[in-house]
Every structure is written in C-alpha cells, then in structure tokens.
Amino acid sequence: MPNENSLAGCSSAPVLKERGQHEVFCGLTSIIWLHRKMQDAFFLVVGSRTCAHLLQSAAGVMVFAEPRFATAILEETDLAGMADAQLELERTVAELLSRRTDIKRLFLVGSCPSEVIKLDLATAAEKLSEKYFPRVNVINYSGSGIETTFTQGEDACLEAVIRGLEPSEEKQLLILGALPDIVHDQMLRLLDQLGLKNVSVLPQIRVEDEVAVGSNTYFICAQPFLGASFDEMVRRGAIPITAPFPFGANGTTAWLKAIADTFGVSENTFKAVTDAPRRRAELAIEKVSKILKSRSVFFFPDSQLEIPLARFLNQECGMNLIEVGSPYIHKTLVGPDLELLPETTTLSEGQDVDKQLDRLLLGAPDLTVCGLGLANPLEAKGFTTKWAIELVFSPIHFYEQAADLASLFARPINRSEKLKIGRVA
Amino acid sequence: MKLSVWTYEGPPHVGAIRVATAMENVHLVLHAPQGDTYADLLFTMIERRNHRPPVTYTTFQARDLGSDTASLFKKSCIEAYERFKPELLLVGASCTAELIQDDPGGLAETLGLPVPVVPLELPSYQRKENFGADETFFQIVKRLSRPLEKTEEITCNLIGPTALGFRHRDDITEITKVLNSMGIQVNICAPYGATPRDIEVISQAHFNVLMYPETGEMACRFLERTFSQPFTKTVPIGVGALSDFVKEVSEIVGANEINAETYSQLPWYSASVDSTYLTGKRVFIFGDGTHAMAAARIARDEIGFEVVGLGCFNREMARPMRKLAASFGVDALISDDYLEVEKHIQAIAPELILGTQMERHIGKRLGIPCAVISAPVHVQDFPARYSPQMGPEGANVIFDTWVHPLVMGLEEHLLTMFRDDFEFHDQAGPSHHAAHSPSPKSELIPEAVTEGDLDHKIIWLQDAEKELRKIPFFVRGKARKNTEKYAQNNGYSEISIETLYEAKAHYAR
Numbered sequence: 001m002p003n004e005n006s007l008a009g010c011s012s013a014p015v016l017k018e019r020g021q022h023e024v025f026c027g028l029t030s031i032i033w034l035h036r037k038m039q040d041a042f043f044l045v046v047g048s049r050t051c052a053h054l055l056q057s058a059a060g061v062m063v064f065a066e067p068r069f070a071t072a073i074l075e076e077t078d079l080a081g082m083a084d085a086q087l088e089l090e091r092t093v094a095e096l097l098s099r100r101t102d103i104k105r106l107f108l109v110g111s112c113p114s115e116v117i118k119l120d121l122a123t124a125a126e127k128l129s130e131k132y133f134p135r136v137n138v139i140n141y142s143g144s145g146i147e148t149t150f151t152q153g154e155d156a157c158l159e160a161v162i163r164g165l166e167p168s169e170e171k172q173l174l175i176l177g178a179l180p181d182i183v184h185d186q187m188l189r190l191l192d193q194l195g196l197k198n199v200s201v202l203p204q205i206r207v208e209d210e211v212a213v214g215s216n217t218y219f220i221c222a223q224p225f226l227g228a229s230f231d232e233m234v235r236r237g238a239i240p241i242t243a244p245f246p247f248g249a250n251g252t253t254a255w256l257k258a259i260a261d262t263f264g265v266s267e268n269t270f271k272a273v274t275d276a277p278r279r280r281a282e283l284a285i286e287k288v289s290k291i292l293k294s295r296s297v298f299f300f301p302d303s304q305l306e307i308p309l310a311r312f313l314n315q316e317c318g319m320n321l322i323e324v325g326s327p328y329i330h331k332t333l334v335g336p337d338l339e340l341l342p343e344t345t346t347l348s349e350g351q352d353v354d355k356q357l358d359r360l361l362l363g364a365p366d367l368t369v370c371g372l373g374l375a376n377p378l379e380a381k382g383f384t385t386k387w388a389i390e391l392v393f394s395p396i397h398f399y400e401q402a403a404d405l406a407s408l409f410a411r412p413i414n415r416s417e418k419l420k421i422g423r424v425a
Numbered sequence: 426m427k428l429s430v431w432t433y434e435g436p437p438h439v440g441a442i443r444v445a446t447a448m449e450n451v452h453l454v455l456h457a458p459q460g461d462t463y464a465d466l467l468f469t470m471i472e473r474r475n476h477r478p479p480v481t482y483t484t485f486q487a488r489d490l491g492s493d494t495a496s497l498f499k500k501s502c503i504e505a506y507e508r509f510k511p512e513l514l515l516v517g518a519s520c521t522a523e524l525i526q527d528d529p530g531g532l533a534e535t536l537g538l539p540v541p542v543v544p545l546e547l548p549s550y551q552r553k554e555n556f557g558a559d560e561t562f563f564q565i566v567k568r569l570s571r572p573l574e575k576t577e578e579i580t581c582n583l584i585g586p587t588a589l590g591f592r593h594r595d596d597i598t599e600i601t602k603v604l605n606s607m608g609i610q611v612n613i614c615a616p617y618g619a620t621p622r623d624i625e626v627i628s629q630a631h632f633n634v635l636m637y638p639e640t641g642e643m644a645c646r647f648l649e650r651t652f653s654q655p656f657t658k659t660v661p662i663g664v665g666a667l668s669d670f671v672k673e674v675s676e677i678v679g680a681n682e683i684n685a686e687t688y689s690q691l692p693w694y695s696a697s698v699d700s701t702y703l704t705g706k707r708v709f710i711f712g713d714g715t716h717a718m719a720a721a722r723i724a725r726d727e728i729g730f731e732v733v734g735l736g737c738f739n740r741e742m743a744r745p746m747r748k749l750a751a752s753f754g755v756d757a758l759i760s761d762d763y764l765e766v767e768k769h770i771q772a773i774a775p776e777l778i779l780g781t782q783m784e785r786h787i788g789k790r791l792g793i794p795c796a797v798i799s800a801p802v803h804v805q806d807f808p809a810r811y812s813p814q815m816g817p818e819g820a821n822v823i824f825d826t827w828v829h830p831l832v833m834g835l836e837e838h839l840l841t842m843f844r845d846d847f848e849f850h851d852q853a854g855p856s857h858h859a860a861h862s863p864s865p866k867s868e869l870i871p872e873a874v875t876e877g878d879l880d881h882k883i884i885w886l887q888d889a890e891k892e893l894r895k896i897p898f899f900v901r902g903k904a905r906k907n908t909e910k911y912a913q914n915n916g917y918s919e920i921s922i923e924t925l926y927e928a929k930a931h932y933a934r
Contacts, residue, residue, distance in 0.1 A: 020504075021462070021481060021482055021483070022459040022462065022482075022484040023462050024459060025460055025462075026460025026461075029460075029463075048436065048520035048549055048550070049432060049434075049553065050435070050436045050461060050520050052429050052431075052432045053432055053436060053439065054460065054463045056432065057466065058463060066430060066764065067430065070430050071428075072427070073426065073429050075426060075427060075550055076551055078426050078550075079524070088426040091426070092426050092428050095428060096428060112458045112460070112520070113521050115487070116521055116524045116525060144458070145458040145460025145484075145486075145521075146458045146459070146486050146489075146490065147486070147487045149460075354508060372466035372469065373462060373466045373469055373477065374465075374469070374477065375470075376469040376470065376474065377474070377476050377477045379475075380475030
C-alpha cells in the first residue's frame with residue numbers, strides 16, 4: 001500500500017501488481033509509427049527473425065516496398081564471437097547506408113537477443129557516428145521485450161534523443177511525444193493562439209528541426225508513456241509541467257491550462273482561445289457518447305494510455321470503470337488523471353493474463369479494451385471489445401478529435417446492438 | 426548478420442505454435458520474453474480463430490535474467506497444466522530463451538506431470554517456421570504413435586495441414602471427398618483437428634496422404650520407416666496432379682479400376698474461346714515449393730500460360746524446384762530476400778504474377794496483376810466461402826482466382842481496337858475491379874527499366890515513344906525492354922517506329 005496522503009480519487013488507491021504471462025507487444029512495435037513521424041530516420045533492429053516477423057505482423061499491411069526500418073538478423077556465426085558481431089554490424093550498416101542515401105538519422109535498436117548476448121550497441125553507435133559524420137547521426141536505444149512494453153519503445157527512443165540534445169538557456173516550451181500530423185498541427189495552432197513563442201516538439205520530424213534543452217526549458221508530455229524521457233528531461237535541468245492528458249474536452253482544457261498558467265497567459269486570452277473549441281467538443285461528445293452512458297468498461301494493459309482514457313470515458317462519457325490495467329504506472333505522469341478516477345476503480349499494473357481473464361468473466365463488462373490476441377476469442381465468448389492498438393495509431397488528442405475518440409469506443413457497442421444473428425464462431 | 430526488410434517465414438517456434446493451435450487438447454509452454462505473444466494475433470486476427478492459441482509464454486523480463494528464469498519456466502509449466510489440463514504438453518524456447526540455455530525439456534521432465542511431455546528443439550538462428558512445424562509434428566508422432574493392426578476397411582491419414590495454412594481447412598474437406606469417392610475412409614487428419622489420442626492410432630491406417638510436404642514430410646518418412654505406411658508423393662493441386670494422385674492412391678491400395686469423382690470445370694473453361702486471350706501470357710510464379718511447383722504445371726499445361734520465372738522462398742524445396750524449373754527452361758529463383766524477388770520480377774516484366782501476399786505488393790507497385798497462390802497468408806487468404814486449392818473444386822477456384830486480376834478476354838480484344846479511346850483505354854484497368862477508373866492514370870510500369878543494364882543510352886524518338894504507348898500496358902514493359910535490347914545488339918543509338926517493329930518481328934513468338 002502506498003503511504004496515505006491527501007490526494008483525491010485513485011491516486012492513493014492500492015494497485016494490484018501482477019506477474020505472470022504478459023500479453024503485450026515489445027517496444028520494437030513503436031517503430032511502426034516512429035519511422036513515419038521521423039522522415040529522415042532509419043530504424044535498424046539488431047535482432048532475430050522473430051523481431052522481423054513481429055514488425056511485419058504488427059504493421060499488418062506492407063504499404064511500403066522498402067520501409068525505413070529493417071532487421072539485421074543475428075545468425076549462428078554472430079553468436080559465436082562478439083568481435084565478429086561488431087564487424088558484421090558495421091558491414092550491415094555500410095550496406096544499408098550505401099543504398100539509402102536519404103537517411104540522416106540511424107537508430108540502432110537493441111532487441112531481446114542482442115541484450116542477452118550483451119552486444120554493445122552504444123559503442124557501435126559512437127564508432128559509426130564518427131565514421132559517417134556529418135552525414136548520418138547514429139543513435140542507439142533498446143526496444144527489447146525484456147526491458148520495454150510496446151509504447152515504451154518510443155519512450156526509450158526519445159530518451160536517447162534527449163541525451164544527445166545540445167544545451168540551451170533560452171526560455172522555451174518543449175512538447176514530448178509523436179502525434180499524428182493533424183493533431184500535431186492543431187496543437188501548435190492552439191499554443192500559437194495562446195501567444196506562446198518558442199515551442200518545439202520531440203521527436204523532430206526532420207533532423208534540421210533543431211531542438212535544445214536547458215534550465216529555462218519547460219516541458220510537457222503529450223503521451224502518458226514517456227516516463228524515462230520525462231526523467232531524462234528533468235536530469236537535463238528542464239522544468240516539467242504535469243496535467244491530465246489532452247483527451248476529450250476536459251482533458252484538453254486542463255492540459256492547455258497548465259501550460260497557460262506556467263507561461264502567464266491571461267484568463268481572458270485562455271477563454272478566448274479555448275471556449276469555442278471546448279464547447280464544440282462537448283456537444284460532439286454528448287451526441288456520440290449516449291450509447292456509452294452507464295455502461296461498464298474493462299481495460300487490459302497495453303499502451304499506458306489506459307488511465308487517461310479511463311478518465312475520459314468515466315468523466316466525459318459517463319462510463320463505469322471495472323478494472324483499469326496498465327503495463328506500468330508512472331505516478332508523476334498520470335497522477336493528475338488518477339486523481340480524477342472514482343475511488344472504486346480497480347487499478348492493475350503488470351499482468352497475469354489468465355487471472356485477468358478470470359476477473360473479466362466475473363466483471364462481465366459491456367466493453368473490453370484489449371490487444372489483438374485477445375479480441376476475437378473474447379468476441380466469440382460474447383464480449384464486446386475494442387482493439388487497443390487503434391488508440392495508439394489514431395488521431396485522438398485535443399478538442400477536434402474528442403468525439404472521434406468517444407466513437408472509437410461507441411462503435412463496437414453499436415455493432416453488437418445492430419447484429420441480429422448471434423455470433424457463433 | 427543478414428539485412429532483412431520483410432520475411433516470408435517466421436521463426437521456428439511460430440511453426441510449433443501452428444501445430445499446437447491446429448490440434449486439440451495440446452498445450453505448448455514456450456520459454457520466451459514478453460513481446461513474443463504477438464504470435465497470438467496471427468491466429469486470432471488473420472485466421473479469425475475463436476480461441477487463443479494454446480500457448481503459455483513465460484514472458485521473462487530483464488530483472489528475471491539476474492535471478493532465476495528456470496524456476497519461472499517450471500512455475501509456468503505447472504500453472505499451465507493445472508489450468509488447461511492438456512493430454513499432451515509441448516515445451517520449447519523462442520530465440521531469446523535459446524540463448525539463456527535453461528533446457529525447457531529437462532526442466533519439464535523433473536516436474537513429473539501426469540501427461541506426456543514432448544521437448545522441442547527449435548534452432549532459431551538456423552531454421553525457420555516451416556521447419557518448426559515439420560519438426561514439432563514429427564516429434565509428437567514419434568512420441569505418441571504405437572504399432573497397431575491395420576483397419577479392416579481401407580483407410581488413410583491426411584498429414585500436414587496446420588493452423589495458419591494456405592486454404593488447409595478447405596483442402597481437407599475436398600480431399601476427403603475425393604478419397605471417399607474411391608471407397609477410402611480417413612483414419613485421422615493431423616495436425617489439423619487431431620487430439621493426442623488420435624495420434625496414438627495413426628499407424629492403423631493403410632497409408633498416408635502427404636498434403637503439404639513443408640509441414641508433414643518428416644512425420645510421413647518416420648511412419649513409413651516404422652510402420653511400413655507408404656505415403657503419396659503427388660500433391661493434388663490442379664487437374665493433372667489430381668489425376669496422378671488418384672493413380673498413385675490406386676496403386677498403393679492395389680485397386681485395378683480407378684473410380685474417383687474428379688470432374689472439374691477447368692479443362693472446358695481453358696478450352697472455351699474466351700480463354701484464347703490467356704494463351705501464352707507470361708507468368709512469374711513464386712511461393713512455397715509445394716504451391717509454386719503445382720502452380721507451374723497448371724499454368725503451362727492447363728491454362729496455356731508461358732512460365733517465364735519460377736521459384737520458392739523455402740530452401741528445403743530448392744532441389745525439386747530447380748529440377749522442375751529446368752524442365753520449364755528457366756532458372757529457379759530460390760530466395761527469401763524480398764528485394765531480390767522484386768528485382769527479378771522487374772527484370773522479366775511478366776504479365777501476371779502468381780505469388781504470395783509479398784508479390785501482391787510488388788505487383789501493386791509495378792502495376793502487374795497478381796493472384797495469391799501460397800503462404801505467407803493474410804486475412805484475405807481466409808475467405809468465408811469454401812475455396813480449396815486441392816481436388817476438383819480447387820481447380821475451379823484456381824481458374825477463377827488467376828483469371829480475376831486480368832482484363833477479361835473480350836474486353837482485351839476491344840482494348841486493342843479502341844486503343845486511344847478516352848474512356849475505354851488500357852490504363853483504366855479491368856472493368857470488373859473496384860479500382861477501375863476511366864480517367865487517365867499515370868504510367869504505372871516503370872519507364873526504361875533496363876537502362877542500367879545497357880552499355881550506352883539509347884534515345885527513343887518521339888514517334889516511337891508514342892507508338893509504344895499504344896501497345897497494351899501489360900506487354901509494354903516487355904516491348905520496351907526487347908526493343909532496347911534489339912537496338913543495342915544492332916548498334917543503333919536511336920529507336921524509331923521502324924526499330925520498334927523490327928524488334929517486334931525479331932522477338933515474335
């Protein structure tokens with residue numbers, strides 16, 4: 001039990017900590033969106049056939065003939081001696097960079113096998129950076145399943161990027177987290193309307209988008225899974241701003257307000273900028289969320305978006321929370337959302353999937369948010385499910401997407417009500 | 426270290442999961458890090474399975490490595506047994522667990538579980554998915570089979586179908602029908618749908634039908650050695666192969682008169698006048714060895730295509746594939762490098778690709794029609810309707826599937842007539858496809874694909890370039906390449922309309 005303090009809601013509630021089978025993706029999976037977001041970057045996973053297979057299976061479709069990610073598959077010979085593996089890696093990188101002259105940032109991404117054989121990617125990255133300076137910047141991080149869960153891959157990547165940022169004492173706002181383009185632009189528009197100058201975003205879309213960090217840097221996370229990046233920013237002297245995450249009308253308002261207050265934006269300006277889109281979002285949510293009201297929801301751990309999304313579903317859509325599972329709970333980051341959850345919510349961290357499925361049967365929720373491995377088997381048993389991965393890929397942040405976010409949860413319930421033919425699989 | 430963009434096969438433990446998932450009352454405990462559970466979604470999403478694959482992953486993390494991953498494995502085994510009560514437990518390791526050398530087999534042995542435990546050796550850094558399936562099923566058969574009297578009536582086993590296989594579900598039904606029409610009953614089908622108890626009586630069948638050599642050959646060879654059960658060598662995909670298969674089965678069971686229901690529409694459809702437009706179309710064929718070799722025979726002998734390229738991604742089938750390709754007068758492409766396959770296709774510029782989902786993507790990029798004939802599978806390869814590849818209905822399905830991406834016969838003739846018509850032109854695509862668009866599209870086939878191969882640059886004169894565009898798009902790439910080659914061989918530096926037609930006459934088939 002965490003020590004008693006005066007915080008409200010769920011922030012001091014006991015957390016069910018479980019260790020058993022984790023039905024989750026590893027951190028490599030985040031390459032699927034990171035490589036689209038960073039347009040001059042290439043992600044080279046140093047791993048096994050399993051890593052390569054995961055990347056193409058999780059991506060679902062192969063839209064790009066030659067995507068900006070690949071796997072250097074370790075073979076028997078690489079496992080025999082470490083010196084060989086370093087040379088092999090240099091050869092592989094040379095092969096890659098000679099074919100892809102458009103690459104300016106190369107991420108060497110560690111995997112379970114490369115971590116277990118203790119392949120030193122940090123030294124490799126340093127050597128390669130020197131060799132290819134100034135054309136290519138080589139950075140390493142680990143997306144291995146033994147260290148990272150799904151979205152933590154983005155966290156590890158950003159942490160490595162932050163470590164390499166130049167120092168700067170200029171007063172600025174830095175926003176952490178990869179967002180879909182449309183959301184990214186809306187966010188920058190809102191901040192601009194609030195009168196904020198000197199706003200930058202990590203990860204940078206292109207390497208030329210220079211970002212620096214120092215003790216006059218204020219930062220806020222746009223995604224709740226950036227715990228290690230948060231800590232690294234603090235180490236670099238930057239000042240954190242925390243708030244509920246910008247989901248729904250309330251979340252977005254609270255997130256923007258925290259920034260506005262930090263930068264001394266007047267109450268009048270804040271209202272002038274946010275009132276209209278907030279009201280628009282509230283009305284839109286109300287229309288879409290009728291079907292969600294008073295229904296219950298159960299979250300399996302997936303992306304660490306669970307707590308902020310549960311806050312949105314409960315506070316803004318009127319849903320009842322049965323269990324909110326998260327792979328990892330970073331209390332500083334999600335604290336403001338936790339405070340707004342009802343005290344009765346069961347919070348769980350980590351996973352023992354079989355036991356959690358037992359609890360699901362007992363809880364009999366109207367909607368289950370879970371990974372793709374569980375969704376169809378649960379549908380076949382009569383549960384209505386929402387694939388969690390769509391919440392990571394879709395534009396769901398800020399005012400104009402608030403109703404879209406609600407409708408992602410409403411659609412499966414809607415479908416269950418429309419289908420009149422049973423669901424025997 | 427091998428640089429890989431897309432892979433045709435997963436690691437060997439995915440093969441083991443395909444076997445475990447296909448069977449009933451079997452459970453696999455896989456020593457694997459968190460994240461390897463992604464494999465579940467292949468089965469639940471792509472194949473729309475209504476159950477989680479029967480796999481417990483130990484999902485160890487970095488902090489476990491320092492302490493005791495072996496106890497974690499033992500705990501997982503005990504809990505999996507208690508919860509799922511399988512009749513057979515499989516234990517193995519994925520690529521990472523192979524490195525920490527916990528010896529799942531030995532550990533499981535010490536637990537004294539009341540069911541047979543089969544340890545699996547899945548060398549992740551040497552072998553791949555098909556091997557994993559083949560090996561897993563062989564180990565199960567080796568462990569559970571025992572000598573039995575043959576059944577009184579003539580029976581056989583269907584060997585090889587797995588979960589996540591290309592049309593395995595429907596092939597089983599179709600081949601069972603064909604065998605029943607010959608008076609032969611199916612003893613068991615395995616791994617698909619079999620329980621461990623079924624495997625115990627595998628030896629009472631008179632022979633085995635090896636449906637998919639990729640995933641069943643080791644078991645069939647073992648059964649032949651151990652119980653003198655012969656197995657069939659012909660995979661009955663296509664009309665000719667089906668007829669050979671029926672003959673082979675008749676010989677095995679010693680029947681003089683062959684009586685099997687094998688009527689298919691394919692021969693008449695190929696002979697009907699509409700199919701004249703299929704004759705001599707240049708096709709490239711690629712997939713797993715079994716499906717690609719079967720497709721080659723159908724393409725040449727049953728539809729009248731010209732096979733201009735042939736290959737497979739699984740090295741295990743390289744030898745028979747090379748032999749077959751030689752008999753077709755082409756070099757076999759044995760490769761699991763997606764980029765190499767793409768380059769190959771670009772170079773030979775076929776009019777149709779028969780390949781996997783990977784080649785479908787290549788085709789989309791190059792503007793070449795493609796029909797899918799083999800795994801690796803995607804959700805589209807599990808249609809709701811009955812659509813086998815084997816047997817008489819399989820031949821019907823194949824005819825329809827292969828013809829579908831092409832412009833229809835009568836339509837193709839009209840295209841030649843109306844070449845420059847503003848609505849009815851060749852870039853509009855087949856009119857029966859959703860993507861059909863009467864508005865002009867940009868050229869899909871890459872221009873001057875062969876430029877790099879030529880010693881010096883050859884210039885296309887404007888008239889010749891214009892004339893080239895009047896040639897239907899599906900042969901334009903080839904025409905361009907042939908003309909350039911012809912010009913180079915004859916020392917021309919320019920290509921005129923004259924050169925274009927000289928080359929056409931030179932390469933006339």
